[in-house]
Amino acid sequence: MSRPSPEESTPLPRTLYTNATVFTAEGFLADAFVVEGSRFLHVGKEADARQIAGESATEVDLGGGFVLPGFIDAHTHLLMMGQALQKVPLREASNLADLQRCLREAADSTAAQRILGAGWLYSSLDEKQPTKELLDEAVPDRPVYLDANDLHSVWVNSAALAELGIDDNTPDPIGGRIGRNPLTGKADGMLYETATQQIVWPALAAYTSDKDRDAQLEEAFTNYLAVGVTGAVDMAVQDDDLAAFRRALARHNNTLPIRVKGHILVSRHESEAANVAQVHKAAALATELNSDWLQICGIKLVVDGVIDSCTAAMKEPYADGSSCEPIWDRESLTPVVAAADAAGLQIALHAIGDEASDIALDALEEAGRRNGPRDRRHRIEHLETVTEANVKRLAALGVVASMQPVHADPAIQENWQSMLGDHRIERAYPWTEFTDAGATLALSTDAPTAPHQPLPNLYVASTRLSALNPTLEANLPGYALNLADALGHATRDAAFSCRAEDRQGRIAAGYLADFTVLDSNPLAAEPAQLLANKARMTVVGGKVAFHAGTTTAAPFQGGHALSQPA
Ligand SMILES: [Zn+2]
CATH class of the missing domain: 3.20.20.140 (Metal-dependent hydrolases)
Known part of the structure; x- marks a missing residue:
């Protein structure tokens, strides 16, 4: 398997890794290995690895750690994953005050034009309905968009509703719903199903540079x-x-x-x-x-x-x-x-x-x-x-x-x-x-x-x-x-x-x-x-x-x- 190095004349640096349990994915465990340049040179017992590495190799003691080949995530979506990771994580918020505090802290720590959050749970709202007013209390000065944990609805504040162009007369999209206050009929800050997919997501994509x-x-x-x-x-x-x-x-x-x-x-x-x-x-x-x-x-x-x-x-x-x-x-x-x-x-x-x-x-x-x-x-x-x-x-x-x-x-x-x-x-x-x-x-x-x-x-x-x-x-x-x-x-x-x-x-x-x-x-x-x-x-x-x-x-x-x- 080993390939000749492109620079045959300059020896590549070698590193000897020891003091580990090595899962090789080849059906056996080893306890040491040698890396030469960007590739493995040898995997096996420490005594052999040490000899193959040679005197000039750098030695790294792995402190009894468990080594395995780098994981390969065989099916993923990198950009979407990075985007999700950048949102304020709200799953751990256990009550409304906690959730508002998370948003306030996030808003204080960034000059971003919008605050995006993810993972909030209905069970963390102290039995209250999610409304734009509750989010306005935390962040009044710029749009807030919060994905619900199941990604089937988005909770927004007043600035976000205005940014989306949703007013009290905007009709519901087919297959979705704009949440409305049961007494006044005004848009309340909740967007369900296709209202998230057809209104919120394209709007946010357009703001993404x-x-x-x-x-x-x-x-x-x-x-x-x-x-x-x-x-x-x-x-x-x-x-x-x-x-x-x-x-x-x-x-x-x-x-x-x-x-x-x-x-x-x-x-x-x-x-x-x-x-x-x-x-x-x-x-x-x-x-x-x-x-x-x-x-x-x-x-x-x-x-x-x-x-x-x-x-x-x-x-x-x-x-x-x-x-x-x-x-x-x-x-x-x-x-x-x-x-x-x-x-x-x-x-x-x-x-x-x-x-x-x-x-x-x-x-x-x-x-x-x-x-x-x-x-x-x-x-x-x-x-x-x-x-x-x-x-x-x-x-x-x-x-x-x-x-x-x-x-x-x-x-x-x-x-x-x-x-x-x-x-x-x-x-x-x-x-x-x-x-x-x-x-x-x-x-x-x-x-x-x-x-x-x-x-x-x-x-x-x-x-x-x-x-x-x-x-x-x-x-x-x-x-x-x-x-x-x-x-x-x-x-x-x-x-x-x-x-x-x-x-x-x-x-x-x-x-x-x-x-x-x-x-x-x-x-x-x-x-x-x-x-x-x-x-x-x-x-x-x-x-x-x-x-x-x-x-x-x-x-x-x-x-x-x-x-x-x-
Ligand atoms: Zn997929």
Whole structure:
């Protein structure tokens, strides 16, 4: 595996790391390793590592820490995550006075033109209704926009209502509602459902500058590094994301703080030609942006919606008798998938309902028939409900199962289960069925629809218990993964999901020296230890990118922005 250094004449610096338990993701634990330049040179026993490192190597004593390959979040949304992290966190506010204090402090500490907050709970308002007046008391001088915890409503103050152009006569949008005072009929500061999506979100997007997006992307990078994540697959790259990535490359001297892979979002248009044109655009970008720091590796198609709002495509109706057509049917999907497969792109298909995974697999199978045998690496995202036959079909096709343990957290299952309402909930998020069938399982968080931290995600993965509310019963514990396996799915297999298995996701000679050091060994502790474990240090390409105590990152907040897979 080891590659010759480009500067054969100048020896690269070597660092010997000792006094650690090293999870290599190669089926064994080691206790020392050597990094030469940006890559691992050797992994194994300390005596051998010391000899190979040589006398001139720098030695780093890891103090008994637990080393593992840097996590790769195999499905995330970097800009959106950074944006969510920049909002005032309100979930911990336990009463109205507390919430107002948080907002006042935030307003005092910034000259920003707007105060954005997230995560507030109705239960923290001392039984009062949220009104613009309550927010005006805290921040009267500029607009305040607060996302509710479930992201289905936004609470704003008077300045924000004025900025949005909403007055007492503004009609409700279809599928949404402008909250009104029951006595006076005046707009009260609450905006529900499509009133948030169609009025608030576009308005806020228009106030977002490139500089803001740059700061959001950096926020995502910083927060990932602080929890041991060294790589991410951005699963819906659009023009704004791409432009932000290019500016980040320029800022960081043609590198990035973490390694980014991107799937270009292909949206459905009326004509096949317009759909396939997006594939050709993605193929051109994949040729242009193709480094170990930023690589456009494929396309993303959202085949259906989500179960919580009955928009996932199911074979049988929902509990209320409704059903929903897929966003992409077989006829529209197949030519796009076949074109992307022929172009050598990776294809990621969002499929949550059991009918959607059927459609996705049919399209991938047909692409295989049309294009013949080739080196392909396709994936299906989420797979929350899936038939046993399709689990086997996915495995036989060599398609990667890309799944998010955090979405199975018992704390967010109530609505999901009641929408299906029958035996189908007994086969929810069946991770081990995929691995038993021989499929590669890659784990991720889908941040910001769920917290971006990998360790709470692995806690849910290995217990099916809630990382948000420890008192809840496990959600189908028979599908829990062995923790060591889960660590492999979040590192080695996540690398496989983005075709980086020859250089990322393992601690092995020749691989890129991306790793993180936890304060203790979770494999030797109770599962709950995962919720307390902290990253001490994160190294990317041989360079220390995070050291505990030197950067500020958002703490794990139970349920931060938990919502729908995106
Ligand atoms: Zn997503």
